[in-house]
Amino acid sequence: MSLDAKTRMLHRAAHELKDGMFINLGIGLPTQLVNYVDEGANVCLHSENGMSGVGPLVPYEKADRNLIDAGGGYVSRLAGSAFFDSALSFAMVRRGRLDLTVLGAFEVAMNGDLANWMIPGKFTPGIGGAIELAQKTPRVVILTTHQDKKGQSKIVRECSLPLTAKKCVNRIYTDMAVMDVLEDGLILKEIADGLSIEDVVKATAAPLQIADTIVHF
Amino acid sequence: MSLDAKTRMLHRAAHELKDGMFINLGIGLPTQLVNYVDEGANVCLHSENGMSGVGPLVPYEKADRNLIDAGGGYVSRLAGSAFFDSALSFAMVRRGRLDLTVLGAFEVAMNGDLANWMIPGKFTPGIGGAIELAQKTPRVVILTTHQDKKGQSKIVRECSLPLTAKKCVNRIYTDMAVMDVLEDGLILKEIADGLSIEDVVKATAAPLQIADTIVHF
Amino acid sequence: MIIKQSDVREAIARIPDGATVCVGGFGVPGTPFYLLQELVRHGAKDLTIVKNDANERGMGVDHLLKNGQVKKLIVTHIGLNANAIRMMNEAEIEVEFNPQGILAEKLRAAGAGLQGILTDVGIDTTLAEGKTIITYDGRQCIVEPPIKADFALIHAAIADQTGNVRYSATAQNFNPLMAMAADCVICEAEQVVEAGRLDADLIHTPSPFVDHVVEIAELSEEYNVIRR
């Protein structure tokens, strides 16, 4: 993924973060969205280690040793932020108080299944908070490279890895495309500038319906 | 119950409140024990509406409108007190963090069964916090008049009223006697000054074993 | 940040007939008398009220009872309200009693998105009658369902405009749990301050659990110390 493609993807996905929303941004790429939020969109960010009102990342010199996000980054507090324990933090998640979560993925299936925590025999660091975020948030959006480092599509007919949650994904943002998960599969709605519909279809290991109007981002 | 008998009962029962203990005093008579605690006994009192470190009752002029005990009395706070919500308050109770609770009674059976919340058809104000205190506190002590207003013994072979909790009572203090609940029934250990063993036995509707040495209080 | 300050009429007008409404408070402390007064004016009927108690005669929840707005009470104790006891005995209202800590846990279970809790509280008593009992880990347990509410009316000492809330002394009681349990949480506060004025470390109920913040115009008599 080129720096340019990544920036465009982040710009596009950031429109998901709408005024008035309470949002959890997953570790990695999703966390970076905080720098791309639309001006005038008052959102409140949740960090599952026990904070609402998460502010931007801060350099080490300004870091508070007791103030990190769930990815371990040193963050700041905004006016109106609050700290709480891990039980209350996930009570918010399971109670459905979040409006949106943006998560990374190893695989997303055409029915909305998500696998993002375990590659058997290779990578088993643990489940963390992903399962509850994926299963319980009203709107789950995936932000990921379209293909893995070996050029394999992360968008698949059926997940081969252990699932994080079933039928949880509403939309997928990649460096190549924006796709929605419908009852009967995926629909391609937007594609990155410079790519054709065929480019995206070829790079995707799941069937894609094509929207009547395709927007470029 | 004469004022004198009541005072002697409270003095005697107050010795239950020992240095280092975390204690809940039930509504009514038990609450009054706070004025009789042995000097030098550092105890911490719990009120189930969300407080540890309950201090003495205060007159209306000095009352804080937001600071009551579970019986609705205006109380004070001690150095080291803390306020918390009802879930945390009863977490302490069910987790077994209390050392002692002193409760009132309608009936106590010789096996330690307690009935103190409901008289069917007559008096059904609700269960409040009694059931959890009775069932979960390591040491449950009853403080009550020996007989009800009609002269009926509150100490019985078997409870006729709906139970608060089964086999929960360790000891009973009344205006007439101190009795312990053993595996095989009640044992009379102390009697009030001026009464004979026969007086107590006659006033009690449950068989009493008699301790080798009877202390007067 | 998201500003949640609201007018008391607009906030309470959301409550429809038949709603389940949690009401904070244990006795006077923590009871949202100001919101209850508006709920009486608003007049929504057939309400299920979840509260520790029914206040005393002529106070708080009793106004709803007298105004015929209550179908059912879910409580732990109503001993201080003779009117509520009479209405229960004459079957004008339905009353469900819960052990106090179990009421707290059932509200919290809803607030924590759990499907239920297992407890042995009341296992050997009449309170267990009619409940689901399972054997787990070799012991008999009652399965207690969550109490999920449509609305919660809570009382704060101080709140900020984004809905971060602090309680005072024993006025905390059921308020934080009810804020978790309800779909829509309306908080009255004795004082409402700007975002950032409350220390983020010292918040009792964080803003994600609060939907509307209403400043109390003036503390009524009902909030005062009761002289018996």
Place this chain on the structure above:
Amino acid sequence: MIIKQSDVREAIARIPDGATVCVGGFGVPGTPFYLLQELVRHGAKDLTIVKNDANERGMGVDHLLKNGQVKKLIVTHIGLNANAIRMMNEAEIEVEFNPQGILAEKLRAAGAGLQGILTDVGIDTTLAEGKTIITYDGRQCIVEPPIKADFALIHAAIADQTGNVRYSATAQNFNPLMAMAADCVICEAEQVVEAGRLDADLIHTPSPFVDHVVEIAELSEEYNVIRR
């Protein structure tokens, strides 16, 4: 009030071989490095450690792992500690993974004296394998058992001598829940003050859940900001 201030050696010496020990913290914030250092010196073996994570290499819990004191980890994620992953893969330790919020609830359930909780978290995944599943209210639920511990080691920003505790920022995390879950709670504090110095309204963990308070002699390097 009851004074609970204690010497670090005396407090940690209570932990026997085979104990289940909860350790607060999510990453660095809230990890009781001072108590862990003493636990390494003390040397209790065959420990079951309950913690969100396994810290990073060369920090906190990793010292216990390297010293061969750990039999089992109950965690949510150990991705930042390659040594822990290696020991897991080579079967030198047993590792149980929990969803993060479910670990919190299982600890809290023990702390609240519940026999279990019902949740649908993970119901359709491999995490449900081997667990008790019941149908309740028409839905399939996993029965999750409480995690009751023998000891909890927690980290406070400030505590009073009676054991009332306050945390700072995201150093709160699992600490309050572990204090509830354990039979014996040992709290290290950056500052210990006299009873009455902390506002009773603004306590995170009240004294009844704390058994011993230890003042940290000096904050070690491990407490500092990590520069990567």
